[in-house]
Amino acid sequence: MHVELQHKHSWQVSPREAVGIQREMAGYVREEPLGKVRTIAGVDVSVRGREVQAAIAVLAFPSLEVVDRAIWSGDVQFPYVPGLLSFREVPAILTAMERLDDMPDVFMTDSQGYAHPRRFGLACHLGVLLDRPAFGVAKTRLTGTYAEPDSNKGARSVLLDREEVIGTVLRTRTGVKPVFVSIGHRITLEEAVELALRCSPRYRIPEPTRQAHTLSRVKSPV
DSSP states (O other): OOOOOOOOOOOOHHHHHHHHHHHHHGGOOOOOOOOOOOOEEEEEEETTTTEEEEEEEEEEETTTEEEEEEEEEEEEEEETTTTTHHHHHHHHHHHHHHHHHOOOOOEEEOOSSSOOOSOOOOOHHHHHHHHHHHHEEESOSSSOBOOOSSSTTOOOEEEEEEEEEEEEEEEEESSSOOOOEEEEEEEHHOOOOOHHHOOOOSSOOOOOHHHEEEHHHHOOOO
């Protein structure tokens, strides 16, 4: 599949330049209603030493049957810097995406989206580059404050940064730690939360990113 990018920029940048790119590109993020979802792609990346492996698992929705998958491995090109994860991982994700048969309707990343100090986490970066719907479901909080939601599945609370709502703290399974949902691009927060919940029939981690995580740890044939 050919991947066409919007708002292109260089990946060969310093951390300071990367911050500048985030601040500029954050202005392109749009929160808008999502269209019909037939496929949802989970995205995850594993880094071992100097090697990065990106994995994409495409699931039919709402059946959650895996209908396509892709992995790509290569050398890490950007250092680990908190808040700049996308510069380390998105180039590998984009390369893996070229191995898919078709473009998914929406992307779910195992990372932050809008719930980021500069409102431009990996889910935003990927969504804006592709101009496709995307949202983040992170296992931990990066920024913001919240009240712990009730222990039952589906319980939620708002994630706030000062007075701004930047995401939702969601209990995807009764009695387990919540996840942190935020928009990436071209989706509303309520839609992102509902998709995360509907994609979590059995586990804390939604099925798209759970499948992608497993795939990211499989030894790549290339």
